[in-house]
Amino acid sequence: MSGARQAAAPGPRLYDRTTELAAVARLSARADAGAGGVLFVTADPGEGRTALLARAAADFPGTAYRIAAPGHRAPWSGARALIAALAATPSAARRALRRARGGDGLGAAVADLVATSGSGSESGSDTAPGSGSRRSVLICLDDLHLWDAHSRAALTASWQEPGRHVPDRHTPGRHAPGGRRDLGGHAHAGRVRVAWLVSAARHHRFPDVPGAETVRLGRLTPAGGRALLSDVCPVPPAPWVEGQLLDEAAGHPGVLTATVRRLAPAHLAGTAPLPRPAADGAVLAEVYGGLMDRLPADSRRLLAVVALAARTGSGGPDAPTNEVGIDAVLAGARAARTSVEPLDGLIADGLLHRSGATLRFEDSFLGRALLASATGSDAGPTPGRAPDTVLARSEGHRADRLGPPAAVRALTPLVRGRNQLVRGLAALAGGPVMDAHEAFLEAAELLRERAPTEASDARFLAMEAAWAGGDVAGCLAALHGGRGARGTERDFADGLSAALAVRLDEARAALTRVVARDGAADDPRLLLRAGSAALVLGDTTAAARVHARALARARAEDRTALLPRALEHLAYAELRAGRYSRAARTAREGLRAAELTGQDNVAAHQHAVLALVASVAGDGQAVREHAGRALSTARPHGLVQAATLAEWALARDELGRGLAAQATARLVPLVRPGPRGGHFALRMLAVPCFVEAAVASGRSAEARAAAEEYAVWAAQGIDRPAPAQLARCRALLAKGEESAYWFGEAVRRHDSCGNDFERARTLLAYGTWLRRRRRPGDARGPLRDALVTFERAAAEGWAEHARSELRATGGATGGASDPSVARELTPQQQRIARLVAQGATNREVADRLALSPRTVDHHLRSVFARLGIRSRVELPGVVGQWGATPGSPPREPVVPRTWPHEGLA
CATH class of the missing domain: 1.10.10 (Arc Repressor Mutant, subunit A)
Known part of the structure; x- marks a missing residue:
């Protein structure tokens, strides 16, 4: 976008624009009289909106500014260009932009700038400043429909605000006496009157502005068309040529002018036949x-x-x-x-x-x-x-x-390429993804020389299709076509090819360049590519940031069909980053967008993401519902990535419900290498869950083999939580105090990886391990930490598991009974209850109190009945709330223990 002040040269000649020029003249008169105002101009492409603004600026008696259409729609880019055209210095522009984006608004910023911009040599106006003189300013904004939404909203607010007054630059102080500033109100000596002439395409809807006038440019009359033709033709056209051109242009000045530009003088003179059609x-x-x-x-x-x-x-x-x-x-x-x-x-x-x-x-x-x-x-x-x-x-x-x-004769290679591109898009949206892959590869080859940008898009889409289908060879085939390219496209092809071949040191440099360059672009397709590169590098924070930018750009450009894909990428990035609530919110929005546009495959992926988030929350019904809907599409369409995510979610839910053997059986295919296994990019991510389930179900040998492979992968450094999860796997597989060491090491490593949910799972596993080894005091610390994290993450199923383990240690969980119930128990029953709450068996209590095990069991049943609980698991949560009650003995001494790893207490 660029701004230009009034030029001394005369404006362009216009034809059949008497009505429109009269409206401009009325606007100028209102500005000169101090009333200001807004005039909207609308037209179809090529009908002369820009020419009318140029003529108005040239004819305006005061100071005129012309602000052309923006080259991009970054937030506030339009306001920034407008302010830059009005400001005398860069520092003034920066101050004005801060005001425009702050509480004062764009109207106040423009008011001050036009008041201080002056006239004469400074503004390019012929109106000299004088004491008490009135100056008028015309601001011409072209192609408002191309401005960013932030700037359009700020402009609308300034136009709709009545009674704005602008002080003249020669008025003492920052504002005119009385502090009134005018953007089109009453006449005041020594003040600036601002008029706005704003053009937009016909499909743009202008805001409702009180008192604003709207004119629509129409087609030319035959007389106007002939006058324009005589101006633009390098040689006088033959009468029959003139007639044909006017007929084909049908009064459209842009079509007529563009047609003449493409004709040779011989065509115009009638010595060479005109193309059919000429337009x-x-x-x-x-x-x-x-x-x-x-x-x-x-x-x-x-x-x-x-x-x-x-x-x-x-x-x-x-x-x-x-x-x-x-x-x-x-x-x-x-x-x-x-x-x-x-x-x-x-x-x-x-x-x-x-x-x-x-x-x-x-x-x-x-x-x-x-x-x-x-x-x-x-x-x-x-x-x-x-x-x-x-x-x-x-x-x-x-x-x-x-x-x-x-068919070959009927279609050019360009059309055949686009034909295949559409076939690929249709299959990618709602059909078998490997059909989409093949269509995109053929499209890329046909478009390679004729439409390189479209060919590049086709290659990236072919890679996406193969990735969704879990086909490494297909990904490499798509990337191979991009190796002849340059810049970030070549870096992406080389980097991802190296990553798929597990040459990660080679991949990092190229993919890092892609994230740095494309991640700062405005084109959503480049941003999606950069976000994909960040995910391969394991930088989930950068991936989420870049994909969020891609989503914002797609929205700003009204690219409705691209929104589901952008939301799909962002939801997965948030999921990988451990931001489960954000992932769920994005996936739900993406699901709605996919259903509205008929993109069933994207919807399946979003269902899979929602299933995984539900497995974190412990909502088994939601897990099964979303996973089932994902699999109903993923299986027939070959969506291996979505199917793997859905199966993983089901397994995590089963593991959380204590169905370890069932979870293990479900996870075995996901972590198995080869074409009949899970998705290649998710296989290692699912290993920690598999190890936990396999150990719990007695399949330790398979768990140990998977953990060893996982150790090699974790050492590559492409998944931040991997070292911590590897330590947890080793803790589950180890014996005795070696397990304690690895649990402590896992928690220490979790502190730097940023995934709080996985850290809480490690703490839960550690606390459970300690409790089962009769160390309830040591277990309470990690269990309480796990419980708090699960509650913050709204992971209610996992939180309840942590509460149950904490109650079993005698720790308070926030749900204990009234301490006065202790008075309803006999002193002997209180002693038995306290010992059992600390983890003692009936035999151990009997030996301690010199009673028979049967007597202890009888007393314990009475305790349960009086306290309203059903098992000894609930007893610690009740006893932990008692404190010292009258008539009861002091608590049994407990030998304190610390966590086995330094820094974990």
Whole structure:
């Protein structure tokens, strides 16, 4: 985006714009009279919005600023460019931007800047400052629809705020007497009056601003078209040439001008035949390419379906598009797997017109431009991005009916490549992912020379499809095609190939460059690539940050079809980082987005993420529900990654419910190497869970073999929690005090890995190990820490497990009975209860108190009945709350113990 002050040169010549120029003149008069105001200008592409703003700035008697369309939509980029155009110095611009983003708002920042910017040589205005003189300022904002949402909202707030007053720069003090500043209110001597002339595309909805006027630029009359033609033609056109050009342009100044630019003088003079049509696909792509590129992807695809359906009844791709029945559009959308959700918005924006049960383009040139871009005409702007590749797919179906030889002749390689790209997208969204992989590879080869950017996207999508399918060879095949590229694409291909071949030292340098470069980009596809690289490196924090940025950019650019994928990547990154509540929130949003856009495979992955989060929370019913829905899609579509996550979630739930043997049987295929095992990138991540289940179910030999392989993987340093989880595995497999050492080492390593849930699981396992070895005092510390962490993580199932273990040690868990119940027990019963709560058996209590085991059992049953509990497991939680009660003996002495590893107490 750039700003320019008023130029001395005259503005461009305009034709048939008498009404619009009159509206500009009224705005200027209001500014000169101190009333200011806002004038909105809207038009289709190429109809002259920018030319009108340039003419208005040239004709304005005061100071005029022109702010062009932004090159990107980073937050506050528009406000920053506006302020930079108005500010005299960079420091003034920085101060104004801080005000605009703070409580004062953009209106106050602009008010001060226009008041202090001056005139004469400083502003480029011919209006000299004078004491008590009135100065007027015109700010022309072009293409408001391309501005970022933050800046648009700030501008709207400033326009809607009445009674703003701006002091003249020569007024003493920061503000004018009385502190009033004017952005378009009353006339005040020595003050600046600001008028706003704002243009936007026809599909943009202007804000409601009191007193604002809106004008719409229309098409030229034949007389206006001839006048424009005489200006833009390098040689006078022959009469019949002039007639044909005017007919084809249909009064559209942009189409007429672009057509003339592509003709040779011989064409204009009539000595060479004109192309048929003269306003061909290249012309329309030049005029409408920007609009098509910036439409949301799902809207662009739906418009392409409408254009194709309309062409079917018009006799050919160059004939004017006719009305088309809504039923035909809905059928075409289903065939192309395109959402019809944007239809109402396209009608409301004026891109489509609905009359009863039929639709038509308000601007027939837009429908022709969509067709031309999709069918491979020699149009300039980024082929295929508008209208993506839906029409290419439809053309492919038409060619298929002709038979293979005719199909090859009917389609150019560019269209065939886009055809395969669409087939791949459809399969990736809701079909077998390896079908998508093959389609993307073929698309990348066909587009390699003709559309390199699309070819790059196809390779990355082929890699994603193979990754989802758990196919290492497929990933390498997709990456191999990118080795001829340069920059971060080459780094990504080389780095990920090295990682898949377990050459991690070689992979780190290349993938780190990808994260650094693409992670700072504005393009969502590059950000998704950078986030994937960060995950391979094991930097889950960076992966979550980059994928969150990709999601923000996809939202800012209204790329509805890309949102489910961005949410899928972010949910998985949050899951890997141990941020389970964030992962659940993102996955739920991603699930809704995937269901709305018909992306069943993305929905399956989000269900798998939600199943794993539910296994953390201990919600068995949610685990089974989400895992079941994930597997119902993952199995027939070959989604090995989603299936592995879902099975892992089920196993964790079974382990939490004490079903260790069942969990082990479920995990064995997930940790087994080879094509019949789990996903290659998740296999090692599931090993700690497998070791815990296998040890508990008596399969220690298998657990030990898996742990040894896990040790080699953990040493690579690509998963931060791995060293701590390896120590936990060794603690579970060790004997005697060696287990105590490894538990202590695991907790120490957890302190630096950042995954609190896994740390709590280690503490729970450690506390349980201590309690079972009759060391309840030592067990309470780690069990209490585990309980607090589980409660903070809302992991209620695991928290209840920790409470149960803590009660068994005699530790308080927050649910004990009233201490007065001790008075209901006899002194002997109190003694027995305290000893049993400390972990003593009936025989040990009998020996201690010189009683028979049967007597101890009788007293213990009475204790249970009086306290309202059912087992000795609940007794420690009750006794721990008693304290010293009247008539009861002091507590039995307990020999204190410390944790076996230094620093863990």
